[in-house]
Structures are given as C-alpha cells and as structure tokens.
Amino acid sequence: MKHTVEENVRDVYSVTGEARLGNISLMSKEDVDRAIDQASDVQKNWKEIDLHTRARILHQWADNLVDKQLIIADMISHEVGKGMSSAKKEVLRTADLIRYTAEEGLRSHGDLMRGDSFKGGPSSKLAMVEQEPLGVVLAISPFNYPVNLAASKIAPALITGNAVVFKPASQGSLSGKLMIEALNDTDLPEGTVQLITGKGSEIGDFLVTHPKINMVTFTGSTQTGQAISQQTKMVPVVLELGGKDPALVLKDADLDLAVKQIVSGAFSYSGQRCTAIKRVLVQDEVAEELVQKLKEAINNLSVGDYQQESDISPLINTRAADYVEELIDEALQKGAHAVTGNKREANVIHPTLLDQVNEDMRVAWEEPFGPVLPVIRVQNEEEMVKLANLSEYGLQASIFTKDTQKAIKLGSQLEVGSVQLNAKTERGPDHFPFIGAKSSGLGSQGIRRSIESMTRDKLFVLNL
Template sequence: MRQYNALINNELIDNGQWLEIMNPATLAVAGKVSALSAEDINKAFAVARSSQQQWEEVSLLDRIAVIKKFRDLIDKNKEEIAQVMSEEIAKNLKESLAEVVRTIEIIDYTFEEAKRMEPLALTGEGMGAKNKLGVFSRVAKGVVLAISPFNYPFNLALAKIIPALVMGNTVVFKPATAGSLVGTYMSKLVIEAGLPKGIFNIVTGRGREIGDIITSNPEIDMISFTGSVGIGNQIRKMGSTTDLVLELGGKDPAIVLDDLNLEKYADEIINGAYGYSGQRCTAVKRVLVNNEIADKLVPILKSKVEALSVGMPSENTFITPVIDEKSADFIQGLIDDAKEKGATIVTGDKREKNLMWPTLIDNVTVDMKVAWEEPFGPVLPVIRIDSYDEMIKIANESQFGLQASVFCQDISKAILTAKKIKTGTVNINSRPQRGPDSFPFLGIKDSGEGVQGIRESLLSMTRYQGMIINY
C-alpha cells in the first residue's frame, strides 16, 4: 500500500491520522494520505504567508532556476507518477504518462512566458499631464490556494501551482480526495528539489471536515479551483473578498450542420465524448443534429463506439472504470430515465460495478435528464432537431457555457453559428478540448469564472502595481 504525507514548511506531516484512497479498478485500497486537522491547515497558511515576501524578492530567473529542479525530478520520476495516477483514478497507463509529459511541457512554457511579463510604460501626455511616466509592473498577489480535480490530478494541479510560484506567490495545494496520492507524491520531490521552506505546501484530509476551513482561511489572496459546480458555488459564497478562478462543469454540444465529412465528424465526436470514460468537463455531452443527417451519422457513431476497448487501466483500454460506484449509479440513472421516456439505446447500457460500457442514446428529447445534466461518464445522447434556430436555442439554454463544437464544411456558416453559441470557446470541425495549453481556457455561466491558460494564469496570479515618476 502506498503511503504519502502532507507537506507543511518542507516537513512531512504524520499526525497519526490517515485517509484511505480507493483504486477504482479493483475497488480496493490503493494507499493512504495524511488526514490533517484544522490546526495543521492553519499552520500551512501561516507559513505560506510568512514565506511569501522573501520568495517574491528572489529574482525571476532565480525563482525559475529553483523550480526547474522540481521540474527535473518530475521528468526523472514520470513513469512512477503515471503508475500512481493509474492506480488512483483508473486512467490507463498510456494516458497517465501523457498527462505527466504534457505537464512538463506546460512548466517549460510557463518559464519562458514569465520572462515576457514586461512592465507597461505610459506617459500622461494624452491627458495633458506633462512630465509624468507611469510604470505598471505585475506583482504577486500573495498566498494562492490551488484545488485540483480527480480527473487530471497532476496536470490541473501544476497548471495552477507553477504559475503562482514563478510569479512570487506561495501556495497551499489541496488535491481532490481521488488524486491525493499523486498530489502528496509531490511532497518528497519538493524536499529533494530544495524548494525554500513554506512556499509550496500540500494539505490533505476529509473534505467534510476541512473543506470550509481550507477555503475560508483569512490568509488566502486568491483561489484557483477546478471541480464541481456545487463546491465552486460554495467557494463563490465564502470567498466574496478573494480573487477567484473557477473551472466547473460543462454540457458541451456538438452541432452537426452537414453530412459532407461524417467519418471525420464521428471520429472527433467519439474521442470527445468517451475519452477517459467521459470524465472530462470538455467532453462532448450531446449531439444536436437534424433527422436526415442523424440517420446517416448514428450508424457511423454506433460502429465506432462498439470498436472502443473496455477494461482495466493496466490493459491500456480506452474505456476504464469511472471513479466510483456512486458516480456509476448517477450515470446509470440518466440512462434509465432516458429509456423510460422513450429514448433508443443504440449500443451500450452494460455495467459491471463501476465499469460502464460506452453508451450511445438516440431520440433523446428535452424532457429527459440526460439532455441537460452532466453525466461525467461514457454516455452520449443524440438530440434530433430539424430547426437550425432550435439547435442554437437548446445549445444556449444549458446552465453551462464551457465549450461547443460546430461541424460544417461551409466555413462562413460555421463561424456565424459559432458566434451565436454562448460558451467560452467554440471549436469548428473538432472536439471540445482544453488545449493547446497556450490558448486561453474559460467558461461562462455555471461553467466557471476567470480565465486559465499559461499566460492567462500568470496574469491571474498577479496584479498591477504602478509607480508614477514625475520629472
């Protein structure tokens, strides 16, 4: 059994209390992590605050040099990190390793982008103010609370942590419960890399006991959170004076407007809908298409869905168990509701505990839960709508507004359609996706607040500080 400790002030914490982490593939205990007390949590924030000013005073290039030692240890240990991730969240080994490699690439890009965060210089001439020069530099906000989700426990953790540290902030990091083994694995890397004490602290424990304590600490200057809408909205209420960047849920539509390249459209939709068993905020979660095109598209989707491999992550199958049986019960409830209300199960609807076969549902109507609720699982509903205006209306009626896809060979029509869709991003002739990581990533409505992406994260972790020179 793996056993990893929380990290506070570069000290591994063993208070005798442990939280067990389950392996979704075996439903056995994968390992355990520290279950911290309120006193431990408050200490983590206190040392983050006391270390911040000194860390910010280190030059940018020296900060990068220190963090690069941590980055190099990630590279050295990437296979073991991928193994831990696979055991903890049932992501296949190939995808787990790809996540770690992608994270290293993000770190490298962050180092280079940080060097380009140059001050803004202005004169007052345009407002009639002679002999004034304003220099506005980006400075650290202070103490950043970073909270990551289970589905990308390494990538979405360090995509928050590294920009914060590079720009002179200190960090308290709380991984999701499923994701805590990967999160606390970093503790020994922090110590081995020789990061200064207190700048990167890792806290773990039972959410129901420490969740409010973590998010309401008065030392927090900014919260960067990726996770559920419920918790995100709770953070909104609690952190009214704290800067927030929130990445929440999605109900990303794929709107198919012609039949000129259905094989390509289907490949994008399948990969978008079922990658990591659909446990992605940017997964395709509904297809909006007219009857004539649907009659051609659905059989193509069916053949591709049935070709997806299903099994255990150690076998590098495409579909692996969802995170736990509670999630599987929720997903199954959406499928059953659709069946009861007259939808057609094209393929799938098979389950062994929390291993769910990819399910394709046709003839879904707007009175069915699966048309609106986010399954976070391997389920794809097809909603047949002959009216173009109705497609746009249904796409926009969702409480979510993360991403969407428009499939159409008429680029003018595709662009005009994209402009009508109320989401953070619209992808033309490709699936919704987070990357490239150098692009801004954002959602509106219940999908989030603020903007991520490498440069945008550097901006969100800093604020302007102006200096006016009178001469």
C-alpha cells in the same frame, strides 16, 4: 506533517478498490492554519527572489517529473484508473507546461505611461506599472488530471512570486503528493508550497475563507465552485467547472470525420472530463446515418481494465457509476432509445449511445461525467443554437460543417468559452486561453492568463 494516531490517516485504494496504494493525513483545522501561516511567512521572501531563479527552480521541477515519470504515472494509473500510456502523457505534458510557464514568466514585465499621452494630461508625470504577487494562492485540483491540472495552478503562482497551499482531490492525492515531492527536490525554499490533505467536508470551508488566503483557483464541480464563489467575497477567484459540451452536426458535415472526433471526445477516459462531448445536436437530414456510424464506432471501443489500456474502464467510484446509470434509465423510461450500450459491470458503464433524446430528459441537460452520449435530432441550425444555449453550462462546443464561414457565424451565437471547428472539444494546448461561460467557470486560464490572474498591478507615479 506526520500523524501517528491511526484516526488521522486514511488509506487510499486503487480505483477498483483492489489494491491499497498508500495513505494520506486527515489534517485538522489547526494543521491547516499552521500550514497557511508558514506559506504566508515564506512568501514574503519568495517574492523578492529574482525571476531567473524562480524560472530555474521550475525547470528543475520539470526535469524531476520527467526523471520520475514512470513512478508518478503508475500512481496516476492505479489511483484514478487511467491507462499507463495516458498517465505518462499527463506527466510529460505537465513538464512541458511547467517549462513554458517558466519562460512565459520571464517575459512578464511592467509598463511605462506618459502623462501627456492622454489629452490634457500633464507632461511632467510618468507612470510605472509593476506586477505584484497576490500572496498565498489556494490551488484545489480534481481527480481526473491529478498532476496536470494541479501544476497548471501551482507553476503560474510560483513564477509570479506567490506561495501556494495545494489541496488535491482525495482520490488523486497520492499522485499529487508525488508531484510535490518532485518539486520539493529542487531549490524551492522550504514551506513555499504546502500540501493539504483531508476531508473537504471538515476543512474545505476553513481553507477557502482563511484570512491569509489571497486567491482561490479551483477545478471541480459547478456546485462546489458556486459555493466557493459565494464564500470568498473580496478574494480573487478562478473557477473551472462543469460542462455539457454539444457537438453540432450540420447536414453538410463530413460524417466520418464527425464520428471519429465525437467518439474520441465523448468517450476518452470514459467521459470523465469537463471538456468531453456530452450531447450531439444533429440535423434530421443526416441524423439516421450519423447514429448508425456512431454505433459502429462505439461498438469498436474496448471495455474492461485500465491496466489493459481499455478505452472504457471503471468510473472513479460507485456513486459516479450510479449517477450515470440513473440518467440512462430515466431517459429510457421517457422514450429514448439505447442504440448500443446500457450495460453495467460493477463501476464499468459500457459506452452508451442514446437516440431520440428530447428536452424533457435529464440526460439532455445534466453532466453525466461518464460514457453516455445523447443524440438530439433538430430541424435546423436555429434550433441547434437555441438548444445549445438553453444549457446552464457554457464551456465548449464543436461545430461540424464544410462551410467555415457558417461555422464561425454559428459559433459566434453560442454561449461558450471555446468553439472547436470540425474537431472534438478538449483542453489545450496548455498555453491557449481556457474559458468557461455561465455555470462552467469564472475567469480565464491558460499559462499567460493564469500568470496574469495571480498578480495585481501596482502604480508608481513619477513627478518629473
């Protein structure tokens, strides 16, 4: 939808604020209402299109993303501050995700149930169970993976016969727009996917409570996700929210392996990932050695410009950098020790390692979404599990030990959706289930799980 009134558009700049990348429409509630109405109307025909045609359209979309990978990756790089190599990987990973979704969708099928399979059930009854689309899916994506996390919602919705209303994060919206242009350049019926841009403060509540929205799938902050959950009432919701993922380092761990995985898990994309390692719980016996090894590895990280493929680059905005700095300062005031880092240049926070962190410090519990790693020393495994589970979050955890049996035993006690054994916390592969416990989410994602969440069973009982 085009706007000619200057007040109805907003310029989008690079993450450093130095380059204007384009603009987005600031859509009104009336604009949103028309878009949702059109999606609802088109969906009635889209759901009748056969699965093979829907799958073919998704493959076209994936092909278009590959063809336009440099253009889209360049926008991702500048808009959210990723190195070009990481941005290209995101686009290609997204194409693979879409193709897998198309093929997984083709394997979706109904079920048959005989009445006499249940004791006392009448043998003359046969149940035919089919999956129906929910209708119009509202997909709300975050800034940090503006293409991949958007497509992980849109592709499953489309293969199951749903229409989509897509609301990208404001910083990331131009990348999302290019992704949708690649989708629109297929045989997808016009209007099946509606791109919504604008101020969340003005249209957000209107979107999630609209009577023609039949499902909401959201990735973003826990605070916003909880608000959506309260507003949607009877509408199905899948939420992918924040995390405070711990790395549990046992005294028998391979410390070199642990350091390599922890540093990568904590500081890739400057820590701006819900699955980033955000605290280390280490047994006293190896704490000093681990901290020194972490210091050496962190000091080898490059700091600077995302265009130079630096390991640490500017955070998404000044508010984000202010928050990380605030957490560091509060911890230092309460007795934590800055082993390395604790330096800021504009929105670049140098990778910071904090030792001697305790339960009284905010950085032990709050999600920084930036390059700071607190180390909490513990006496034993029981204390590790207790501290890990005291968090309001429950996304993932890493356990580093040479004793696999012990790792599985400890992992079973952790209140998280996923446990990584001797590896960093991370999302994927994209067909693996992705689950958040407690305040980290609601529902399950991953390609097959996402497909299942966007359909409902419909039962036909044949009386023979």
